[in-house]
Amino acid sequence: MSKTAEAPTQNRVIDLKAGAHMMVLDAGIFCIFHAAGQPAPGPAGLPGVRISRAPGTPAGIVTVSTFEEDGWIGASNGAALVRVTRGPAAVLVTTYQEPNSQAEAPKIQVAQLAGPTSTAPAAVAVAESAAAPAPAAAGVAEISAHVQRQGDVAAPIGEWMGTPGSQAWIEGFAIAPKTSIPTSDIEYQAVLGKGWLSPWSEGGQYCGSRGMALPILGLRVRLKGESAQTHHVRLSSTFTDGTRLGPVDGTDALEADSLAPLEAFLLEIIPNDAAEEAPVKAPAKAAASKATKTTKAPAKRKASSAD
Known part of the structure; x- marks a missing residue:
């Protein structure tokens, strides 16, 4: 043969x-x-x-x-x-x-x-990250982020990530629920510019720039799998120009009209059978302009991209 x-x-x-x-x-x-x-x-x-x-x-x-x-x-x-x-x-x-x-x-x-920027912010961001590992936040550390002038920080879901009014922007973040829902049932995007969103990141994955001292301009969070049927997301945020948005349905991108950098956000994952009423889903800008946007704080200096 x-x-x-x-x-x-x-x-x-x-x-x-x-x-x-x-x-x-x-x-x-x-x-x-x-x-x-x-x-x-x-x-x-x-x-x-x-x-x-x-x-x-x-x-x-x-x-x-x-x-x-x-x-x-x-x-x-x-x-x-x-x-x-x-x-x-x-x-x-x-x-x-x-x-x-x-x-x-x-x-x-x-x-x-x-516009033009120096190399100093990137060098500072790397140094801060190496010198200051993520501190343990009170409770369960379910959200981690790299914050300007602070380095890596962590917080549980239901508490503010970042400090409202600090004018220290967030460069990237990761979300990994520990108790409310499985980590695999959440995904999120970062706002990079007007009309530009990052690819979807799975629960636990970092989303944002790496080592470039470049702020994100907002975020979007949604649930999937069984958790999408049993829970909903509520999101609030503040920006370096004094804008405050939320609480609104987090499945729409939350960003300031001015496209100012994101300085802090509050993520809540709420069971659908909870006593409080879930927010009505609406386009983020419409929901924000109707009841949640505040005036700019005149006494605070705007953060620049070179900080």
Whole structure:
């Protein structure tokens, strides 16, 4: 009986369809994200885009922060935050597709979030994080966050994360319920800019920028699984310009009209059969402007992106 020759399955090299583009940015902070309406990635995770510092660009001038640690922003929902401390400086945008793909390469958009900034805030944030590990909050530490000038802090659900009126912004956070619902039944997003939300983060995952001293501008929280049928979310927040929002249904993005940085938030997870009435779901801006927004505090200085 003759044996049919089998094609080798190891040590194969697959030539992907790839394209590279050099993007020159001025000094400032930028959000690079996918244009709307693009197809989702296939089983191999393609198409996709990677953002990195361009060859020849001196180290320390360009910092890239993505939700994946290797600069990969996927094909549809990812985003990258890029800090350029001295411009113009180059960023390398590389697109990857299946070998025989006939589709157009992924398209991206770029928006500037802040003007020129120094490297000092990032250096301070890293130093604070290393010198001040997350302190144990009273009760169960279910929310952790990195707060400007404070480092890593923790608090239980039902208590304020951050300090209202402090003008110290939140750079990122994670939520991991311990008693009310399973951690796997919650997910959340950070507001990165006007109309820009981070990808959904699962319970326990960090959501926000890493080591860039870049504030988030709001948040959104929702329940899933069985907990979505038995509980609801209520959310309140304060911002560095004095704006206060909530309590409202947390499934809508909570952000200030001014897009001021988020300084504190109060997350409550309430059983549906609780005696108190659940808040009526409404668009976050409409709910906030109707009854919950306060005037700015005139005596407090606005926080700048360089603090």
